Amino acid sequence: MALEHFWNSWASTRSDMILVVCGSAASWMINKLINNRGGLYNRVTQRIRLMPFTLHETEDFFRLKHNSIDRYQILQLYMALGGVPFYLDEIRPGKSAFQEIDRVAFSKNGLLTGEYENLYRSLFNTPERHMAIVELLATKASGMSREGIVSKIKIKDGGVLTNILRELEESGFITKTHPFGKKIREGLYRLTDQYTLFYLKFIRNQKSAGKGSWASRIDSPQWRAWSGYAFENISLQHIEPIKKHWGSAGSILKFLPG
Template sequence: MEEIIGRAEELQLLADIKKTPAAELVAVYGRRRVGKTYLIRSFFENELLFEISGLHNASLQEQLENFKDCLSQTVPKHKKKPAIPETWLQAFQQLIRVLQPQIARRKKVIFFDEFPWLDSPRSGFMPAFENFWNSWASRQKNLVVIICGSAASWMIRKIVNNRGGLHNRLTRQIRLLPFSLAETEQFFRAQAIKLDRYQVLQLYMAMGGVPQYLKQVKRGESAIQAIDRICFTKDSYLTNEFSNLYRSLFDNAQHHISIVKALAGKPSGLTRNAIIHTLRLSSGGGITQTLDELTESGFIKSYIPFGKTVKNSIYKLTDEYSLFYLKFIAPNKRPGKGTWIKLFNTASWKSWSGYAFEGICQKHLEQLKAALGISGIHTQESIWRATAPGATRQGAQIDLVIDRNDRCINIFEMKFAASTLVIPRSYRASLLNKQALFIETTGTKKTVFLGFMTTFGVKNAADYAGLIQHQFTMDVLFNAAVALL
């Protein structure tokens, strides 16, 4: 088996599948380039009997010809090769005839990659697949059927929440997320790429934990050099990935892209009504479905403000590559090589990097909870904003509130800096106001702890011992013991 970086929970689940004495129907979904196909092929390299990958925007005839070619590779050399089936019902009957003798004695896997693309309009694919599973495959104790798709929203709607022939038929499901910071660090080590954590963090801020993006980094490059080459040089790997990414996942992707662009322009987030107003959209069901699809695919996330209800949810763009693309790549496509070396450390980058760091901290919440020693305590995470209560006081915003079940609340300041942070005396009044305003406006009776999450720590934290109860460096985000949210 090829080396698989991270993915501890997924590997345990797949290992259980190998041992189960019954048929398995497994759904694997997650965004493009995240490593779904690699995970299945690598883990089941000795059990994989049949594999087909759907063709994007292909006709029924083209899909069936592709099926015939894939099935021909499974048929023993001395057997007659199958003809092109006329329908998907015929195709699955051919598959059964080929599989039947080969799964008699040992566990075998059949793998449908890019499953949503096989279900072309009026093709009859889904009824045929449902019939294949319900009438035959579900009774084969040595058969594992894995269906995989990058269109996460389609997979959720049509497979996980299926109300037809596959209702409650799934035996397992895996939502594969991008690498955490710990897995990203592990990935670079496996590639013999030597980078310290600050460099890894910079790369993560630009392209997230998407394995295929990270694979473009070369040995001996700094983060700045790698980002410049991968994102800004002529025909570079990530220059045109943005439009390809969304259009490969969603029908009518322009609606999804418009929402992503609106959220990129408002790092603090927008409510559903604010998105509708900003884009001048209809308030019908279409916007709800688009937001759900972006959420399920991992590009955006909704946060309920502290003390509010779900109708007050704020949506934020959480995909690092999309944020970086819209802020820096899209406006700077022409300058070419050396662009990022010039942009790096500008005021614009420093402002943006603060928001990017906040987003990464929010994604690595379990790592932060572990550092606080509260992994076993039930918590609710939110954000909080308050307008100025009077002319003499300032408003405030907290981007991470951890409401704990042990009658405590953690509120965090998150600061990205190239060196150890020094808190000026003038900042003390702002921190006191923020904490007091939070307690005052929320009416909480819980103990409120103020903490700092920074790259290299707070140099003069001892001067604020009565105010700052916790301070952590980026190192806690690299904790490999817990999963990414």
């Protein structure tokens, strides 16, 4: 209300005033500003969606950090951490992807060991319901319909669920897709946040930790299932460059191994 009063009574009357609001608390940004029905209704003139780094931007980031890690290892890191600069900045030069994933995700004081709950609690007012949905979607690589989600969790099909799904989608944790031949209302929700998927598959119920714990999981049935899901997510997130550069020199298809 104070912000509404400030903007409408003084700031909006000035031609030299621009108010830029930025933050990671998605529910507050969406409900209090973007979808405001009070004094700030229709006041937002421009929305800037800050997306994670792409694979290409991630490579550029590592080069600027003087990290000569090769592309296959960049892909391994991206599958586990996504393109979040805060996570990528933790990766040290001169170390392999396996070593760094061990350190940041499986050591006692690793950055990502306890990040999951802190992340959701910092973003949402009722994080338990948001986490319940992403944890459900983590079990279904092909995605789930809204009706399927309702049948599995204790949230009624109504406005509350709509808000939760919108907040998760706006924050980049889930993506709604529309299978070929299906109606728009029959869309499927997929968990597409790389770190959340990695955490739920490996970190939360880890049976071993410390040096070598990640390497010991490589090529296990659990690892193969996760890597397929994670790689598919990456491909979907890069669909536009794939379409644009299909088969051309230097395309993302040549970046992604296999």
